[in-house]
Amino acid sequence: MKTELILVGKTVNKHFIAGINDYAERISHYMPFSITTIPELKNTKSLSEEQQKEREGELILKLIQPSDTVVLLDEHGAEMRSIEYAKWLQHKQQTARRLIYVIGGPYGFSKAVYDRANEKISLSKMTFSHQMVRLIFTEQLYRACTIIKGEPYHHE
Numbered sequence: 001m002k003t004e005l006i007l008v009g010k011t012v013n014k015h016f017i018a019g020i021n022d023y024a025e026r027i028s029h030y031m032p033f034s035i036t037t038i039p040e041l042k043n044t045k046s047l048s049e050e051q052q053k054e055r056e057g058e059l060i061l062k063l064i065q066p067s068d069t070v071v072l073l074d075e076h077g078a079e080m081r082s083i084e085y086a087k088w089l090q091h092k093q094q095t096a097r098r099l100i101y102v103i104g105g106p107y108g109f110s111k112a113v114y115d116r117a118n119e120k121i122s123l124s125k126m127t128f129s130h131q132m133v134r135l136i137f138t139e140q141l142y143r144a145c146t147i148i149k150g151e152p153y154h155h156e
Contacts, residue, residue, distance in 0.1 A: 002032045002098045003141075006063055007134060008056050008105035009040040016135045023138035030145035031093070036063060040105070049107040057110030060102055069096035070117045073103045073137060075127070077120030082154060085121075085140060086147035103133055
């Protein structure tokens with residue numbers, strides 16, 4: 001199973017970039033993994049939040065194939081403990097050809113992206129910056145990989 005993380009806007013904090021790259025490299029030892037960054041929209045001052053979400057949504061949907069399993073990282077998504085997430089991921093490895101995670105822009109997702117999504121996952125009830133979510137997510141994906149393989153990274 002190929003796994004891809006789609007981001008809206010580049011990561012700017014050098015510490016987050018280093019952490020994300022480190023976890024992405026680690027994840028690649030367990031499964032094919034890539035990160036695709038959609039550039040931030042230009043001249044958004046004249047756009048409403050809804051228009052911005054629509055334009056970002058169009059760019060996201062262009063990257064998704066009909067057979068992809070699409071999971072949005074969304075505050076209203078399902079919450080899981082790391083062990084539960086690992087079991088969920090293990091199931092997806094057996095049923096999905098391409099698993100696509102999406103972290104949206106500052107205003108979230110358009111209706112079209114929500115309509116295309118197969119599932120939504122929330123990392124926490126707390127709110128994190130979009131930059132930080134990228135690091136937290138890649139760490140959790142790596143953690144799930146180590147749990148699946150029975151490696152000692154995760155402790156109960």
